[in-house]
Amino acid sequence: MLEIKNLHVSIGERKILDGLTLTVGDGEIAAIMGPNGAGKSTLSYVIAGREGYDVSGGEVLLNGENILGLAPHERAAKGVFLAFQYPVEIPGVATMTFLKATLNAQRRARGEEELQTPDFMKRVNEAAARLGVAKEMLRRPLNSGFSGGEKKRMEILQMALLEPSLGILDETDSGLDIDALRVVSEGVNALRARDRSFLVITHYQRLLDYIKPDTVHVMARGRILRSGGAELALELEESGYKDYIVEAA
Amino acid sequence: MNETASQAEIALKSSFERMKNAGAQSLRRGAWEAFSRSGLPNKRDESWHYTDLRAALRAVAPMSGETKTATSAIERKQASCRFVVLDGAFRPDLSDLSLAPSGVAAQSLREALAHGEAEVLAALAGDVDDPAVALNAALMQDGVVLRIAPGTVLDTPLEIANVTSNAGAQSVYSRSLAMVGKGASATIIETLEPLAPSEAQENHALTLRIEDGARLEHVCTVAPQAGAAVRVLSLLATLGAKSALNSFCLIEGGGLLRRQVFALLAGESADAAFCGATLLRGRDHADTTLQVRHEGRGGKSREFFRYVVDEQATGVFQGKVSVAQLAQKTDGAMQSKALLLSDGATMNSKPELEIFADDVVCGHGATCGRLDADQLFYLQARGLPEREAEALLIQGFANEALRLIAREAMRDMLEARVATWLARRDIR
Numbered sequence A: 001m002l003e004i005k006n007l008h009v010s011i012g013e014r015k016i017l018d019g020l021t022l023t024v025g026d027g028e029i030a031a032i033m034g035p036n037g038a039g040k041s042t043l044s045y046v047i048a049g050r051e052g053y054d055v056s057g058g059e060v061l062l063n064g065e066n067i068l069g070l071a072p073h074e075r076a077a078k079g080v081f082l083a084f085q086y087p088v089e090i091p092g093v094a095t096m097t098f099l100k101a102t103l104n105a106q107r108r109a110r111g112e113e114e115l116q117t118p119d120f121m122k123r124v125n126e127a128a129a130r131l132g133v134a135k136e137m138l139r140r141p142l143n144s145g146f147s148g149g150e151k152k153r154m155e156i157l158q159m160a161l162l163e164p165s166l167g168i169l170d171e172t173d174s175g176l177d178i179d180a181l182r183v184v185s186e187g188v189n190a191l192r193a194r195d196r197s198f199l200v201i202t203h204y205q206r207l208l209d210y211i212k213p214d215t216v217h218v219m220a221r222g223r224i225l226r227s228g229g230a231e232l233a234l235e236l237e238e239s240g241y242k243d244y245i246v247e248a249a
Numbered sequence B: 001m002n003e004t005a006s007q008a009e010i011a012l013k014s015s016f017e018r019m020k021n022a023g024a025q026s027l028r029r030g031a032w033e034a035f036s037r038s039g040l041p042n043k044r045d046e047s048w049h050y051t052d053l054r055a056a057l058r059a060v061a062p063m064s065g066e067t068k069t070a071t072s073a074i075e076r077k078q079a080s081c082r083f084v085v086l087d088g089a090f091r092p093d094l095s096d097l098s099l100a101p102s103g104v105a106a107q108s109l110r111e112a113l114a115h116g117e118a119e120v121l122a123a124l125a126g127d128v129d130d131p132a133v134a135l136n137a138a139l140m141q142d143g144v145v146l147r148i149a150p151g152t153v154l155d156t157p158l159e160i161a162n163v164t165s166n167a168g169a170q171s172v173y174s175r176s177l178a179m180v181g182k183g184a185s186a187t188i189i190e191t192l193e194p195l196a197p198s199e200a201q202e203n204h205a206l207t208l209r210i211e212d213g214a215r216l217e218h219v220c221t222v223a224p225q226a227g228a229a230v231r232v233l234s235l236l237a238t239l240g241a242k243s244a245l246n247s248f249c250l251i252e253g254g255g256l257l258r259r260q261v262f263a264l265l266a267g268e269s270a271d272a273a274f275c276g277a278t279l280l281r282g283r284d285h286a287d288t289t290l291q292v293r294h295e296g297r298g299g300k301s302r303e304f305f306r307y308v309v310d311e312q313a314t315g316v317f318q319g320k321v322s323v324a325q326l327a328q329k330t331d332g333a334m335q336s337k338a339l340l341l342s343d344g345a346t347m348n349s350k351p352e353l354e355i356f357a358d359d360v361v362c363g364h365g366a367t368c369g370r371l372d373a374d375q376l377f378y379l380q381a382r383g384l385p386e387r388e389a390e391a392l393l394i395q396g397f398a399n400e401a402l403r404l405i406a407r408e409a410m411r412d413m414l415e416a417r418v419a420t421w422l423a424r425r426d427i428r
């Protein structure tokens, strides 16, 4: 599904990703954990295609195709979805309008028929009910004045509608209350499929109690320093990142 | 002005002299004298600093004559009871006179002036001191006078359609009046709609008298005009006690446009909102200048404007809220925001407060910026190509003003107009 090979990324003079290599198989859930400033969000932005990063080396392959040369919307149409650590407020654009525009833009890009309103509404309402998103919120401008937790739910609602092949969850658990964490995790688990992979970035084991990762990767200083199974997350919970940070010194 | 009268001012004077049989002679003479004292305003006049009308009207076009146009040529954009003013002349044959709801009386301005109707003359006598308004009063050709009886509650909007034919360079001066009686409630749509783009020089004014306890929704749309067109559109509103006015204006550029709003909150606890969205491209120049004056106690006013400025266009916002000494407990808030879409786009903003009362809450803010990179990336990451992402953000920006329109059908129609305007951005 996703192969990142020896990725080097800087912002201005500053090196953020320093030869990062990571492979996520089809249907795999890979968790990435690592200290603040390790470069986790940078990695997710670079995969999604944000401007402003200088990619000086390496490849990001999605199903064998290097996507680094593609525009963000082209990557989205190929199945990349990023649930933002800080979802952006879009004033004046009703959430419903936004959802329909994005869903149909992706369908057009893939040469599929656009969804007509009744069909679209049915899908949105089902997903909203499953994720506990009130209908009233769908009429409000996207993310404007939403609470932190509401924004995160809305990210997962979008993911459920867009049905990506690679879902990147950047600290989706932060800002969620205990009940919301469960609802959102169930939403993600419902999307698990053999042809859909996830990159789950988190600081806390608790999310991984709900979304059971196949692999866990420790990221620090712009690289993956260690990989293992679900048990690695438990170990980190105990020991913290001091071993990885000391190496830096 | 006499010694230094320009060619343009000489032409205007001869137009004025030809209005001898048009009724309201003393009013016209007074207005002409007021105009003559200043002449056409230019950059040196503080309130016209950003819009040089004198330079724009160097060559004054002849006054419009009679225009023959088939009814079918004037497209209907919304369900309304419509009164058409074509090239400055009220046209009963093109208007829905027989459909006027009960409680509404409509008449041409020409007729009202010919009969010397006191109420109309009194409303006109209350004009503010502004050269373009004075010129309108001196040269007004015709217009429609609407009287809404006290207590009337109207659902169907009344529409004053100022239509210009494509008769080329012609001057059009129209004045309409709406008198909304005590406790009445109505919607008035005002449109500026060229049948085809032309180099018309237009000066339209609408006088609103909103009596005690009356409520008026006012929605104005200004359709694009040719690049050489010069348009001045004035709104003169007087609000009685506990009355409310919610006024919105959509401006879609085209040539030089000056819209000015003069509002007087005369009675206690009057509530006025002036909002608008302005969309400009090419070499469009659009100026919205507001003067909102609180004289009654406990009044409330809101001003909320959005500008989208592309290419080489120029937007101007000047807003002045003044609070008289007696107008304690006034609550005023003014905001204008501009989105500049190109390096050549310009925005001039000048919000002002002038407060002589001590117990008031008033504030203003004016910002000017570009599309936000984080918002753009978010939309692109969801699958929207760059242009579509931009269009959605621009639409959202304009919608923030449009949402202040009370009638949903109007709001939807104006949203669609913004979308159409944006779609042309991609074609260019």
Ligand SMILES: Nc1ncnc2c1ncn2[C@@H]1O[C@H](COP(=O)(O)OP(=O)(O)OP(=O)(O)O)[C@@H](O)[C@H]1O
Pocket: A011, A014, A016, A034, A035, A036, A037, A038, A039, A040, A041, A042, A043, A085
């Ligand atoms: N636009 C930028 N300009 C300069 N430095 C940046 C920029 N974006 C990120 N950085 C730096 O890159 C480093 C990695 O940031 P990043 O946001 O990817 O970390 P993170 O692992 O997601 O951290 P956290 O766990 O706190 O979310 C940080 O030191 C950050 O300050």
Ligand SMILES: [Mg+2]
Pocket: A040, A041, A042, A085, A170, A171
């Ligand atoms: Mg981060």
